[in-house]
Amino acid sequence: MAARPETARKVLLYWMDGMIALAALMFVGGAWGLIAKDQISVPHAVAGAGCAVAFCAVFPFMLRDAYQERPTPVAKLIVSGLLTAVTLALLPYGAGLDQPFLAWDLVGPLWLSAAVLFLPWQATVAFGVLEIAAVIPYTRGITWMPWAASLALQVGSAILIPVSMWLWLWLWRTIKEAHDSQEAKASLAVSEERLRFARDLHDLLGHSLSVIALKSELAAKLATKDAGRAAAEMASVRHLAGESLTEVRAAVEGYQMLDLEAELAGVRAALEAAGARCTIEASAADLSPAARALLAWVVREGATNVLKHSTATRIAIRIDGGVLEMRNDGLAGPVSGQGSGLRGLSERIAGAGGSLSAAPTDGGEFLLRAAVPA
Structure with a gap:
């Protein structure tokens, strides 16, 4: 840039x-x-x-x-x-x-x-x-x-x-x-997100793991004295462990559900701060939450690749229904293939019944296109 x-x-x-x-x-x-x-x-x-x-x-x-x-x-x-x-x-x-x-x-x-x-x-x-x-x-x-x-x-x-x-x-x-200020802001945002995630995990698991530890210790002591009560304590431990696992999965899924509007606004700010002009046309009000989250991940990964590997000065993002197209003019030389980020995202979208492609166009641009079930 x-x-x-x-x-x-x-x-x-x-x-x-x-x-x-x-x-x-x-x-x-x-x-x-x-x-x-x-x-x-x-x-x-x-x-x-x-x-x-x-x-x-x-x-x-x-x-x-x-x-x-x-x-x-x-x-x-x-x-x-x-x-x-x-x-x-x-x-x-x-x-x-x-x-x-x-x-x-x-x-x-x-x-x-x-x-x-x-x-x-x-x-x-x-x-x-x-x-x-x-x-x-x-x-x-x-x-x-x-x-x-x-x-x-x-x-x-x-x-x-x-x-x-x-x-x-x-x-x-x-x-x-x-x-440097932009890099510091990005680093601070990552640090704050890590702290928030750590705090949420502590709130979710701290109490449950403490109770599990106490009940496991009690069951071990009762194993030779009162086998019935020890079995009951272990059943309680198994129940608490199952509840904790469910809560952790829900928390992780919540972190994975990106907000499309927030992601578009953040990407525009990051690209323009790097010296590129970003235009956005988005019509995604009728999409399901899962589809919106998938497209948000595509927007994030596409912008990350532009910032890391491209010299683009113009980026255009268009969302019409379940189809997202992200174009940039920073194509320089042949494209060797998809990186690990796009590969993993492509597999994720394919698992949801959609498709993702990334390739240069005849007009000298690079096009990232994703289609997800609406």
């Missing part, structure tokens, strides 16, 4: 890698242009462009540290800061040049954009002021742009690029927190 944090992280990082690679090409191209116009020596240009490219090579590693929430990469920040300073010193922006050196003014703001991911904002602001102060002597020497406009460009870059980088990181962390 598009909302999964790992997918969002890869998209953001690859996009920024592409921007950094483009900046590196601009550095090399700018240095070559200065060499071609005899405005800078070849060793000078190679040294400056080499430092700029080395900075671009370190930058993606700092980004990945930030997106992995690792400790602050002090060494990488220091190395990239030194490379930035050397680049600014070796590759002049103005001062006697009749054309600008492309992308020169990106080095400082790019380093600030990495620093803002790890350092307190006060430190980042201080470094930003130092960076702007360092380039003012160069901006005074330019000939192709008014000094005030050049300074405004430097200040704007020193603000906008770091803020944009911080916003990208904030966006990814927001997506990750939302995803």
